[in-house]
Amino acid sequence: MKNETHTLSAMLPDKPLQSVEPRLYRLLVQELEMLHLHPYDVKAGGRTDDHGITVYLRFGEELGQVTSRKFSWASMEDGDEEILTFFKQATEKIKKSMIADYFKMMKF
Numbered sequence: 001m002k003n004e005t006h007t008l009s010a011m012l013p014d015k016p017l018q019s020v021e022p023r024l025y026r027l028l029v030q031e032l033e034m035l036h037l038h039p040y041d042v043k044a045g046g047r048t049d050d051h052g053i054t055v056y057l058r059f060g061e062e063l064g065q066v067t068s069r070k071f072s073w074a075s076m077e078d079g080d081e082e083i084l085t086f087f088k089q090a091t092e093k094i095k096k097s098m099i100a101d102y103f104k105m106m107k108f
Helices: 022-034 073-077 080-107
Strands: 044-049 054-061 065-072
Touching: 022 044, 022 054, 022 080, 044 080, 054 073, 054 080, 065 073, 073 080
Parallel strands: none
Antiparallel strands: 044 054, 054 065
16 A cells, blocks of 8 residues: 555545445455355445545455555546456455465364
8 A cells, every 4th residue: 555645534434335436346246256255255445536546455354454456537437457357356365365264263
């Protein structure tokens, strides 16, 4: 994640992705479903500005892992492949994290 200035908007938590940008949320859900994961396995959020949207995906034990990416409005309108690639890679990370958490839990 890039180093942001500490403005009020930078300190506020991100909003749910499904309310900020429903198109991106639908893409995320489709990728999760392909791996038989549920949308509740990840907390998807986003922050918008004049240049685009920053997507934050929190997952893992106590939502301790975060992956994020900023997309411009133009790339979203053009259906940029970078967006789909991000969600594919992120859902793979989520799946691996869930498997690792499961085996860690089974050791106890």
